[in-house]
Amino acid sequence: SQQGEEDPQALSIQEGENATMNCSYKTSINNLQWYRQNSGRGLVHLILIRSNEREKHSGRLRVTLDTSKKSSSLLITASRAADTASYFCATEGRGTYKYIFGTGTRLKVLA
Amino acid sequence: SAVISQKPSRDICQRGTSLTIQCQVDSQVTMMFWYRQQPGQSLTLIATANQGSEATYESGFVIDKFPISRPNLTFSTLTVSNLSPEDSSIYLCSVELGQGRENYGYTFGSGTRLTVV
Numbered sequence: 298s299q300q301g302e303e304d305p306q307a308l309s310i311q312e313g314e315n316a317t318m319n320c321s322y323k324t325s326i327n328n329l330q331w332y333r334q335n336s337g338r339g340l341v342h343l344i345l346i347r348s349n350e351r352e353k354h355s356g357r358l359r360v361t362l363d364t365s366k367k368s369s370s371l372l373i374t375a376s377r378a379a380d381t382a383s384y385f386c387a388t389e390g391r392g393t394y395k396y397i398f399g400t401g402t403r404l405k406v407l408a
Numbered sequence: 409s410a411v412i413s414q415k416p417s418r419d420i421c422q423r424g425t426s427l428t429i430q431c432q433v434d435s436q437v438t439m440m441f442w443y444r445q446q447p448g449q450s451l452t453l454i455a456t457a458n459q460g461s462e463a464t465y466e467s468g469f470v471i472d473k474f475p476i477s478r479p480n481l482t483f484s485t486l487t488v489s490n491l492s493p494e495d496s497s498i499y500l501c502s503v504e505l506g507q508g509r510e511n512y513g514y515t516f517g518s519g520t521r522l523t524v525v
Contacts, residue, residue: 330513339414339500339518340451385450387514394439396514398451 301386301399309405316373318402320386321366327389329362330396331371334383343371343384348391378408410435410503414517421491421524428487429520431501436481438504441514442474445498454499457484491524498522 301322310316320329328347332340346353346362346369353360359372373380386399413432421427431440439458443451454474455463463476477485488495502516 332516340502340516342513342515345513387451395441395453395456397453398443400450 301388301397303384303386303399303402305402306400307403307405309407310376312376312378312406312408314376316376316380316404316406318371318384318404319368320370320399321368322386322388322397322399323367325391326364327391327393329360329369329389330387331358331360331369332385332387332398334385334401336382340385373404376404376406378406380404381406410437410515412501412503412515412517414501414520416520417518418521419523421522423491423493423524425491426487426489427491427520427522428485429499429501431484431486431517433482433503438481440478440484441502442476442484442486443500443502445500445519447497451500454486488522491522493524496522496524 301320303320326348328345330345331343333343334340344355344358344360346360357374362369383401383403385401387396389396411434415430419427439456441456442454444454445451453466454469455465455476457463457476457478459478459481473489475487498519498521500516500519502514
């Protein structure tokens with residue numbers, strides 16, 4: 298299985314601080330995505346990074362990808378209470394069309 | 409980008425019964441995906457549904473337990489059959505977001521929270 302492993306499993310920070318989550322995977326990928334899930338509901342797509350990209354930004358989000366280490370990180374800057382959610386990475390294996398989700402990081406931002 | 413309407417949002421079902429979950433997409437899509445998320449866990453792909461052909465199931469999931477219909481390019485159903493408490497999970501459908509998953513990723517339905525008693 299190429300399921301991603303994410304760490305930390307849970308993260309609690311103060312509002313205004315930065316939050317960093319990491320994802321590691323096992324096989325070659327086409328791309329990697331990050332999703333947010335609030336309270337066990339549907340997932341919201343945050344950002345996609347292709348295997349030939351190293352860094353991508355979207356608003357307060359910064360994603361890096363290191364294919365040599367098979368890892369990615371998601372940085373949320375200046376966190377807000379509304380960022381409290383679970384965050385998942387998902388990888389599309391090379392030669393497949395399916396996404397495999399990581400184990401997730403539960404982020405809690407304290408006001 | 410595609411918008412998915414998933415129903416029901418939640419249900420409580422008796423053991424041995426079945427629940428059918430519906431996903432309606434506001435645009436035509438080739439592939440629809442069904443996921444299960446057990447309590448406190450990540451998402452696990454159940455099957456991929458293409459219009460006009462049988463669904464492709466992942467290891468550990470079988471058609472008798474999770475029959476899927478895909479009658480057209482905008483609609484799919486997942487049935488969870490012969491329910492047991494172990495089937496209590498959130499079930500989600502997803503489709504490509506925008507023009508091509510390699511650019512835009514996937515969009516998800518709001519999920520169906522199933523509790524089996």
